[in-house]
Amino acid sequence: MENVHEKIHICLKDFFGFKKFKGNQEKAIQSIISGKNTFVVMPTGGGKSLCYQLPAIILDGVAIIISPLIALMKNQVDSIRSYAENENIAHFFNSSLSKIEKERVKKLVLNGETKLLFVAPETVNKKENLEFLKKCEISFFAIDEAHCISEWGHDFRPEYRKLKTTIKEINNKTTPLIALTATATEKVKKDIIKNLGIEDSDLFISSFNRPNLYYEIREPDNINSDLIKFIKANSGKSGIVYCLARKTAEEISEILNLNNIKSLPYHAGLDKNVRIETQDKFLMEKINVVVATIAFGMGIDKPDVRYVIHYNLPKSLENYYQETGRCGRDGGEGECILYYKKEDVDKFKSFNSKKIGSEKEMNNHLLNEIVNYIEENTCRRKILLHYFGENYNEKNCNKQCDNCRQTKEKRDIKEKKEIPSFDLKLLSILKKIRQDIAKEKKIPPFIIFQDPSLEEMTIQYPINDQELKSIVGVGDGKVKKYGGAFIAAIKHHVQENNIAKVDDYIIKSKPKKNDLKIFIIQSADRKLSFEDIMEQKKISMADLIGEIESIVHSGTKINIDYHINSILDEFQQDEIHEYFLNEANNDSIDEARIYFEDEYEEEELRLMKIKLFSDLAN
CATH class of the missing domain: 1.10.10.1390 (ATP-dependent DNA helicase RecQ)
Structure with a gap:
């Protein structure tokens, strides 16, 4: 295809309305358009869907998108239609359609009006649908949520195992295939490639690295004592403690409260209204700590969680990555502490002994991986990212795990912790103002200003509306609604401490009219x-x-x-x-x-x- 680069950029801008691609999107799109098998691993929010949507628009024929999420197929179709003038550009083909509706979709596909056809694996594997699909001019096959093909994955679907044979029966030509997933370990990745027969595929894996998170394993004699000391040393910060059992979650929460740490338990056994109230108190910072079960999790979207502590062993490295991922979502600091107890390992071994066959083998494998992660003396981040198939140079860890920090501390014990560049005294003042406003308005503090915004204020010292608007995350509305108290406090702090402001540090610009x-x-x-x-x-x-x-x-x-x-x-x-x-x-x-x-x-x-x-x- 001539001018591929130009065509995909025109489609991106004119059809989808985006100015530029994210991450590996463009490379993956070029790969499938050039007729190559393609494998994309991209975290949620990274823009996986565009990797098959855009090529489907450009190429001749119809793209067959295989997805297990029947409930979301209509939404995916509606999303594509929202960009197009022709409503028939995309359709779903599954058991929710009547016989008449299915015949209508078939006709539109065969007439060339439809560019994307979404089908469930169960649908595409049915013999009655094979004859129809054989008649289609197929541009490529897309396997979404490809980890479902692997029994080593966290969401195994047996129907996915049949896709290689089904696709070959539908189309013996060299029609390319793109497989996409948001999470894939090295073993899962190999399983996907093998079971789809795409050993020759171009591989695009986006980084899973979270550079702002610090990883540490602890084996103290008294875990409860160490836990309390850690939380008190981080007084005023929000954190989550994960436990294996509901009873443990309630006991730990009670211990924290007895030690003047505001905490509540959170697990599936609690009444729905109690869980809602706990979430609300956590968001509003009426409590500092939530103690939650690993099985149920939190499901809380709070950007300024500053630490995640695993009181018990997580089920797998994948679970550990997801749970620690609740920490520092605003890009600020985050500490991830895991307490290691041999009895936790024994409990998991006991659970696994009751399993049979491949499930037992898989569970034991997952347990061994998390234990190896804990007992290794090398960079934690390197091991964690390697689990997702990502090569990582431990020199880039920047002392953001206990193993790397301890190694470097042998050279210079004074380098144990970097000195922050922001004004800690002013930061404390601004956080107090934020807390007071949040209490008055009855809204979570981060709704007012997130931590990165406050930290930047302590570096730039904005003393008027225009300067405050230059701070990341601060718009006109926030300046008008909350700015006054913060500007007054900063101005007073600057004058009282004779702080010299660099006037030209803030670049003023004229707002564009829209x-x-x-x-x-x-x-x-x-x-x-x-x-x-x-x-x-x-x-x-x-x-x-x-x-x-x-x-x-x-x-x-x-x-x-x-x-x-x-x-x-x-x-x-x-x-x-x-x-x-x-x-x-x-x-x-x-x-x-x-x-x-x-x-x-x-x-x-x-x-x-x-x-x-x-x-x-x-």
Whole structure:
């Protein structure tokens, strides 16, 4: 294909509306377009979907997208359709369709109108569907959630094992295949490649490294005493303690409270309302620590968790990576402490002894991997990333694990901990102001300003609105709503301590005007219907909602209650509001749709999420 580079960039901009690719997206897209088998490992949020969506638009024929997530297929189809003028550009083909609907989809695919066809592995493996697929001009096959093919993976699906044979029966030509997953260990990766027969594939693996996290293993004589000392040394910071059993979680939480550490347990055995209340108290910093079971987990999206402690052994390195991943999501510091006890290993061995066959073998293998990680003397980060098939030079660890820190401390004991570059005294003052405002407004402190914003304030010392707006994460709305108290405190601190500000450190720029955003804000003020706004500006509903999201996230409040009230009643609004505020693990619309079993449309959920953010943050 001529001018591949130019074509994919035009499609990216004109069809999808993006200016540039993320990570390995462009390389993966070029690989599949050039007819090569391709394997993509990209963490959630890295943009895996675009790796098959864009090639499907450019290439002749229809791309067959195989996914286990039947509940999300409609959402994936709707997402593609939102970019296109032709609604038939994408369809799903599964058991939810009637016979008439299936025949209609088949006709559209064979006529060449459909570019992406989403199917479940169970659907594509059925004999009655093979004859139809054999007639299709297929551009490529995409295997989403490819880890499901491996029994070593955390979500094994037997139907995935049949795909290699099925694909060969459908198309004996050299039609390329792209496999995609958000997580794959070296063993899972090899299993995927072998079972799909793509040993010749181009491989694109994005980094799983979290450079801001510090990893440490501890074996103290008295774990409870060490735990209390650690948490008290990190007083005022938020943390999570993971335990193996519900009883342990409750006991540890009680011990922490007896030692004046505000804590609550969190596990599946607690009443739903109790769990919601615990999450709320954690977000609002009414408690500092949540003690949760490993099995149930937290599902809490709090960006400023400063430490994650494993009181017991995690089930696997993959679980450990995911659980420690709750730490330092805002890019700030994060400490990950794992307490090692031989009795934990014995418990897991006892559990595994009751298993049979391959399940027993797999569980023992996972246990051995986590034990090896603990007992090794090499860089923790290197071992952890190697588990996901990533080569890592331990020289880059920068003393961010106990093994690397201890090795370097032999040379210079004074280098045990780097001195932060920000003003600690001012940081303490600003955090106190933030806490007071949060208490008054009854919102989580990080909604006001996240830690990285406060830390940058202690470096730049902004003493007026314009300077405060130059701080990362601070928009017009936040300056107007919260800025006064922070500016006053910084100004007083600068004067009292004779701090010399570097005036030209802050680069002032003229804000760019955006006519569309201004029109939307003015129209919302006049309560103009969304249909009229879309008609006047020739934009889709998805585009309009996207613009509103951008407006709100920039710090500007916009009142869309009049539209929400026209599509949702008070009970429905309360139900969705309660979900995003207390039930949701994150702000994913896909997960919300699954939670509500497709009772609400994507538009309704997105608008309610915008309203919640606008009400709380702006």
